[in-house]
Amino acid sequence: MKKIDRRRFLNDVCPAIAISMISSGFLESCSKGGDDENISASLNTDQANESLGYIVKDNVVEIDLNHPAFAELNSERWMNFAAQQVLLLKISESSYRAFTNSCPHQGVRNSWSYNQSEIRFVFSRHGNSYPSDCTSSGTTGNILECYTTSVTGQKLQITKL
């Protein structure tokens, strides 16, 4: 049997054991604690958008109606909220409608206008238009997809499908 020098063994093996013990201690301490819940909660909401006047959580978009980014919605009574691909329509101070901004004709998302007298969205590219009542068909025979909305105070929530 080969003899091993005790001092040499300790010098060679102990640092590796010490490092592995310290590493596992670090890994364990990283996985403990209540911070994990806070991290996952903040990931569910896109906090970066809060400064832009809205937040997104799953399929719900919540808009701060007082934010300057949505001033057009108050003044024009409609806007193309391109960042979330939604057309917004103000019915009254406490009632709003929201629609996809994807034109049923070819899926293009810009070039919208709103005809107040005919209460319909008009797409200038090919001249098709869609009633804003969430039930009537437009000139292509399609209904412009409508989302559920609710207003609480100055917050408008849109639930996308």
Ligand code: FES
């Ligand atoms: S893409 Fe909208 S009218 Fe053609």
